[in-house]
Amino acid sequence: MIAWLTGKLQRKAADSVIINVGGVGYQVAVPVSTLNAIADPGEEVTLHIHTHVREDSLTLFGFSTELEKDVFLLLLGVSGIGPKLALTVLSGLSVQDLVTAIRSSDDSRLRGIPGIGRKTAARMCLELKDKVLQLAPDEAPRSSLPPAASSDDRDDAVSALVNLGYKRPVAEEAVDKVRIGRPDIRIEEMVREALTLLMKR
Numbered sequence: 001m002i003a004w005l006t007g008k009l010q011r012k013a014a015d016s017v018i019i020n021v022g023g024v025g026y027q028v029a030v031p032v033s034t035l036n037a038i039a040d041p042g043e044e045v046t047l048h049i050h051t052h053v054r055e056d057s058l059t060l061f062g063f064s065t066e067l068e069k070d071v072f073l074l075l076l077g078v079s080g081i082g083p084k085l086a087l088t089v090l091s092g093l094s095v096q097d098l099v100t101a102i103r104s105s106d107d108s109r110l111r112g113i114p115g116i117g118r119k120t121a122a123r124m125c126l127e128l129k130d131k132v133l134q135l136a137p138d139e140a141p142r143s144s145l146p147p148a149a150s151s152d153d154r155d156d157a158v159s160a161l162v163n164l165g166y167k168r169p170v171a172e173e174a175v176d177k178v179r180i181g182r183p184d185i186r187i188e189e190m191v192r193e194a195l196t197l198l199m200k201r
Contacts, residue, residue, distance in 0.1 A: 002060065006046040009039055012164055014199060015087070017062070019045060028062035029083075031090035032192045036160055037064040052083050061087065067135070071095055074131055080120045089113050092196075094188055099132045101125075114196065154179065157190040166198060174198050 005028065007021035016029045017038070028047060030038075038045045047062030048069040061083060063069040068090060075086035092113035093101065101109045107121035116124075154175055161171035174194035179185055 002049045002051050004046060004048050005060075005062065006044065009041050009043055009045045011041055014164055014195065015091075017045075017047075019047070026060060028060045029087060030062045031068070031087050032195055033068065033090060033094055033188065034062060034064040035164065036188065036191055040163065050083075059083065063090075065095075068095055070135055071098065071132070074128055074135065075124075078120070078123050078127055080123065085115050088115055091192055092116075093192075099135075102128050102132050105129070153187040153190065157187050157194065160191050161194060161198070164195070170198065 005019050005021055005026055007019040007026070010018040010020045010025055012035060016027055017035070019026045019028060028049065030047070034047070038047070047064065048066050050061045050063075050069055050072060052059045052061060061072065063072060072083075072086050072090060075081050075089055076083060081089070089098065089110075093109070097109075100106070102125055105125040107118070107125055110116050110121035110124055111118060157175045158168065158171045161174065162168050166174075171194070174197045175190055177197060178190055178193040
């Protein structure tokens, strides 16, 4: 079983990366948060790996932190959530925001993630509330508002999408759409939501 991979980042795609490890290219499915956190192609990267084995396939899922991987594994324990949907959950919310939503039973926020319906959101809150508290005790809900997004944040979000292979005008349009009426949106949310829009095209 593969626990982690360290090698040269060969390529980034919308939902996966290819890592060159000793001349062997490993394709690894990753959430948006990991895509934003890891190095650029050509640089060395380390990912924490979950190896998902089925009768007809073997898929690697990678994460920039052990906490992300641990939360991914917790999600797999919820009825109705498979590895692809668990990855979508981690792409829809940061680990901190996901833990906060589960701890506060904010199922409406969870239902905002593609593929998560009312029943699944309720199960996540019920089954994972105590588990995420043990896993990430320092991830307490925060009452303060995040800092307002600046023009630099907008440019960084556009650049992140361009690095994933999208044309700049298309990336700018998607980022501008998710920023409408949301002056406090954070850069991580801009990228995640803009990527969701682009993947639906």
